[in-house]
Amino acid sequence: MLGCERASLAYTDGERTTYALRDVTVTLAPGRFYGIMGPSGSGKSSLLYVLSGLKPPTEGSARFGGFVYNQHSSADVTRLRREKFGFVFQQPFLMSYLTVAENVVLAAPQVDRAARDKAARFLDDLGLSDMIHKFPSQLSGGEKQRVSVARAMMNDPEVIFADEPTASLDHANGHRVVDTLAAWRTRGTVVVVTHDPEMLADADEVLLLRDGVLVESRPPESLPSEPKALHRTGTVAPI
Amino acid sequence: MHHPLSAITYFRRNPGKVLPMGFVIVLSVFLIASISSLANSIDRTILTIYGYTNYFTYVIPQRVTQRVPEEQLAVIRDDARVERVMEASLFFTNIKTVMGQLPFVVLGLEPEDRAYLTGRIGTSLLSGRMPAEGMPEAVLSEALARNKNVKIGDVIAGPTDEGGIAGSPVPVRCVGILKGTVWIAMTTKSFCDATFLTAPRSTVFTTRNRADLTAVNEDLMPARRRTQGKLSPSKVLVLSRQNLINQVRDSLSTLFLIMGFVNGTVIFVIALMSGMLSNIYFTQRMAEFAVLAAIGYQRTRLVTRIVGETFLLTCIGWAIGALVTFLFLSAFRTTLFEPKGLFVDPLDPFAYRYTIPIPFSITLFAVATIALRLMRLDPVTIIERR
Ligand SMILES: Nc1ncnc2c1ncn2[C@@H]1O[C@H](COP(=O)(O)OP(=O)(O)OP(=O)(O)O)[C@@H](O)[C@H]1O
Numbered sequence: 031m032l033g034c035e036r037a038s039l040a041y042t043d044g045e046r047t048t049y050a051l052r053d054v055t056v057t058l059a060p061g062r063f064y065g066i067m068g069p070s071g072s073g074k075s076s077l078l079y080v081l082s083g084l085k086p087p088t089e090g091s092a093r094f095g096g097f098v099y100n101q102h103s104s105a106d107v108t109r110l111r112r113e114k115f116g117f118v119f120q121q122p123f124l125m126s127y128l129t130v131a132e133n134v135v136l137a138a139p140q141v142d143r144a145a146r147d148k149a150a151r152f153l154d155d156l157g158l159s160d161m162i163h164k165f166p167s168q169l170s171g172g173e174k175q176r177v178s179v180a181r182a183m184m185n186d187p188e189v190i191f192a193d194e195p196t197a198s199l200d201h202a203n204g205h206r207v208v209d210t211l212a213a214w215r216t217r218g219t220v221v222v223v224t225h226d227p228e229m230l231a232d233a234d235e236v237l238l239l240r241d242g243v244l245v246e247s248r249p250p251e252s253l254p255s256e257p258k259a260l261h262r263t264g265t266v267a268p269i
Numbered sequence: 270m271h272h273p274l275s276a277i278t279y280f281r282r283n284p285g286k287v288l289p290m291g292f293v294i295v296l297s298v299f300l301i302a303s304i305s306s307l308a309n310s311i312d313r314t315i316l317t318i319y320g321y322t323n324y325f326t327y328v329i330p331q332r333v334t335q336r337v338p339e340e341q342l343a344v345i346r347d348d349a350r351v352e353r354v355m356e357a358s359l360f361f362t363n364i365k366t367v368m369g370q371l372p373f374v375v376l377g378l379e380p381e382d383r384a385y386l387t388g389r390i391g392t393s394l395l396s397g398r399m400p401a402e403g404m405p406e407a408v409l410s411e412a413l414a415r416n417k418n419v420k421i422g423d424v425i426a427g428p429t430d431e432g433g434i435a436g437s438p439v440p441v442r443c444v445g446i447l448k449g450t451v452w453i454a455m456t457t458k459s460f461c462d463a464t465f466l467t468a469p470r471s472t473v474f475t476t477r478n479r480a481d482l483t484a485v486n487e488d489l490m491p492a493r494r495r496t497q498g499k500l501s502p503s504k505v506l507v508l509s510r511q512n513l514i515n516q517v518r519d520s521l522s523t524l525f526l527i528m529g530f531v532n533g534t535v536i537f538v539i540a541l542m543s544g545m546l547s548n549i550y551f552t553q554r555m556a557e558f559a560v561l562a563a564i565g566y567q568r569t570r571l572v573t574r575i576v577g578e579t580f581l582l583t584c585i586g587w588a589i590g591a592l593v594t595f596l597f598l599s600a601f602r603t604t605l606f607e608p609k610g611l612f613v614d615p616l617d618p619f620a621y622r623y624t625i626p627i628p629f630s631i632t633l634f635a636v637a638t639i640a641l642r643l644m645r646l647d648p649v650t651i652i653e654r655r
């Protein structure tokens with residue numbers, strides 16, 4: 031089980047301290063697709079970083095199963111990400127000098143023939159079979175993001191973290207990416223941060239954050255259909 | 270099938286970044302190796318020219334018109350290791366060296382001494398004949414004839430010779446060529462005595478073997494005059510191998526000091542510049558490293574990767590630079606350098622030794638700051654930068 035307990039993440043800038051997360055306790059079960067929503071600056075990314083071990087919480091703890099991050103070295107936490115987690119960021123962050131296939135395969139635990147075949151299969155499933163030997167500069171934004179989704183799946187992750195994976199995509203491309211991610215719940219946990227409630231129509235559970243606090247967790251049916259409604263409740267204006 | 274993150278993949282896909290760096294490295298290795306080997310060739314040249322000192326030593330009186338004083342001669346003769354003592358009159362012929370024209374001794378010997386000495390050196394007539402008694406004639410070894418670019422029948426010294434002590438009031442012709450690589454020139458004593466009235470009458474001596482020659486030289490007149498030898502420096506000068514080498518090395522020591530300083534500076538500047546260049550390239554790749562760190566690549570792995578990339582590139586550059594130097598020196602060795610009296614060794618270990626710090630210092634400069642930044646890198650800061 032993935033989760034954090036009374037986790038806070040504070041940024042100190044001189045004498046001012048900003049709480050990106052405040053006393054958040056949450057447990058995410060395998061086989062489920064979680065959405066994280068909240069106004070800009072409410073701590074969505076921060077929660078993702080704490081849960082995935084990219085940021086150690088300043089208070090409280092985060093863990094994956096019996097592996098409590100702050101009881102291990104950062105090299106061990108890095109290895110955990112390598113072996114058990116997959117990541118999709120807002121930008122695809124592909125390496126410009128590597129082909130699509132190479133960009134995907136480098137996330138495999140072992141770069142070998144089998145990994146290459148697997149990468150080709152994932153890319154085929156994502157409708158990118160013609161792109162395998164192309165370079166990222168030859169791809170559209172939606173195609174690049176799908177490549178990064180394939181990369182996130184290469185190590186058969188038990189958790190996929192996606193931070194606003196659809197923010198720079200059009201509607202159709204956004205849905206395609208989220209659908210692919212959602213389908214991964216048969217093999218593990220899927221956590222997707224988004225501003226767009228429509229993307230979470232299929233989610234099992236949606237976590238709502240405000241000012242770094244987990245205000246509630248509810249099924250997606252009860253989400254307001256207009257995403258701006260969420261922002262209006264926030265304290266920080268949307269970018 | 271390379272790993273996507275292998276250095277080879279990076280090099281192949283980024284020629285625009287790799288080639289300028291590689292070119293700088295090749296050029297610096299070439300520059301340093303060729304300068305060093307040319308400078309070092311001066312020393313080698315002198316040792317080649319004075320190769321005869323491996324076989325005999327000649328002693329000249331300090332006062333030009335005199336013979337070697339009898340009591341000094343006696344000291345030489347009394348040494349049991351000395352094989353033969355000969356009186357030689359001499360004049361000089363010009364040779365070409367990097368340092369310009371230098372006088373080279375033409376030994377005037379009695380016929381039996383000349384026969385003995387050619388045998389001792391292990392040479393013999395290749396073509397022509399030995400000089401006739403009292404005639405303005407000489408024999409030269411092949412190597413010397415090549416330097417002076419003379420054939421049988423050509424004048425080797427004459428009244429119009431330029432510079433210092435070389436020349437002869439009557440033109441002296443080459444009548445024979447001796448085999449071999451030892452630089453040697455011989456004429457008859459009778460010709461010298463009749464022609465060069467004021468020239469010194471020198472003494473030439475040999476020993477049974479080369480080790481004895483070195484030992485006897487040291488006994489007679491130590492090369493580094495910390496102790497007094499058996500001969501008096503105020504009366505005679507011993508032109509032994511070690512004396513000649515020391516003279517040359519002393520006069521070159523400043524040159525080598527300057528060269529060492531120049532090489533050091535060049536290496537430092539090149540390492541700094543290419544270090545900065547690759548630092549820029551690595552900085553441009555920070556997003557790449559951040560994403561790799563985020564998806565689970567260890568920092569040590571990333572540092573190893575950039576060290577490997579840089580070191581491999583500098584080593585390839587070094588190897589190409591060394592090869593270019595070797596080809597350059599080999600190509601011009603006989604056509605350009607040797608006719609100018611410059612004996613370069615295209616495989617001079619001394620010259621290549623100077624270039625060994627290049628790959629290491631470039632790698633150090635290129636990687637030091639980046640490695641620190643990588644170890645401290647927080648991937649989130651870069652992922653969040655939109
Ligand atoms: N490096 C930092 N230094 C200081 N404050 C930070 C830093 N990173 C984030 N914060 C603050 O922490 C709070 C939460 O940030 P976070 O990025 O988690 O929000 P978010 O919900 O992901 O917002 P968005 O929707 O805009 O991505 C914000 O107030 C932000 O200003």
Ligand SMILES: [Mg+2]
Nearest residue numbers: 074075076193
């Ligand atoms: Mg965010």
